Amino acid sequence: MADSAPVGAGSAPLPLPPAPDGILTVRGGLGGISFQFEELLRGVAQLDQLVRQLLAVEAETRRVQDELALSLYESYASGCEAINAVADSGKEVGRVRHELEAVAEAVRAGHRDYQKAETRNAYPGDFGAEQIGLSMWAGTLSRDITENLLSSAFPSGVDASDAVRSILGSPFLRGIHPRSVTAHSMGDSVEVIEPSMAQSMRRLESLHALGDGQIEIIQLDKNGSSAWMVLIPGTQPNSPNTNPFDIPGIGEALGYDSQHVAPAIAQALREAGAEAGDQVVAVGHSQGGAHAMNLSRNKAFxxxxxxxxxxxxxxxxxxITPEQGISSMHLEHAQDWVPGGDGRLPADTKDRVTVTLTNPVQTPEGQDPGLGPGHDLENYASGAERVSASEDPSLVASSAVFAGVVGAGGAAKVTRFKLEREPIRDPRTDARAPNLPENRSTAGAR
Incomplete structure (x- = not known):
């Protein structure tokens, strides 16, 4: 007895989400559903070309039938046999063509369904009150619940950036309007650098601890040419209002595309020695990550x-949607509500990978929890080490792009720049108002 065909044999192929890699859940990249669909659609285009060729064959069989009809006057029996044979061949070609068209349409329909699902995921909708209550009882909102709460709070077509601009645009909030930012060199040094993802996270921790708006520019040698790494820290709440990474700085990052921070980073790169056309990697935590991603769509930069x-x-x-050809990786933790703070999921594309860490984490007893243990940089550094060791195809490919820019490391010039926001001016005297600390009640936030 012949073997039975497997269930689904002959149907349109369907992409599958990658299996979790330990505590890592991976979305996007070469193993992502979006890229799989791109590959399927590329195959559909080839099927369309084959269908056109088969249509031409069918047309040719009809032409041959018409010519053979003339032979009926000479030999009716053999002429009929020839015409029938050609007709049967044409029908078989047509049958194959119809099957190919059905497969192509099934793939297209699957792609349409996927796009609809992605749209729903971008605005996930309402979340149950019971889940929200449990999350609050646990002491923090998770990333997923935060995304759902914020996405459901905005009317259709409105997102977090619209809301931020609406709030910050108020004349009553003049003190937190985005203002011009300038970079000032704090000196440079030569250090032995390990330019890994994990060590980049740990260097960000040192920058954040300074609390004064400093970024770090690292000049890396790549076979005689230079590549550059920019490290941008997260929110520093206990600082003067001249620090662009204070709490109002979140508004510039999410609502104003880093319109003042991005030019300041470009200025810092120039002063560090970067030249036009040099390759750059940007690394950021929390608010700094939003600024880093905004560089990917800043036309001047x-x-x-x-x-x-x-x-x-x-x-x-x-x-934030980057320009084509710029690769990115987003490390997020299931217990970290901050990545969900804009109510959107990062897109699933070939060049964009989102890695969710799912391991349970707790704040050590006696330590300030800040924004929660999931937001801690050492937590993300440990996750980055797992990313580097992973064999997931999306992570392997994305990590290779990162490593291809930063190289193997070694002696490198490290320059720190302090970014300073223009002080608030008193409109009554047009004099600069004093630098006042803001939001001291949020100590430990990042």
């Missing part, structure tokens, strides 16, 4: 530097 890669940790980046 991209016209000067070749931004190849953006690495973020615990950052709300779902509403």
């Amino acid at each position: 991209l016209s000067e530097f070749d931004l190849k890669y953006v690495l973020t940790a615990g950052a709300p980046t779902g509403g």
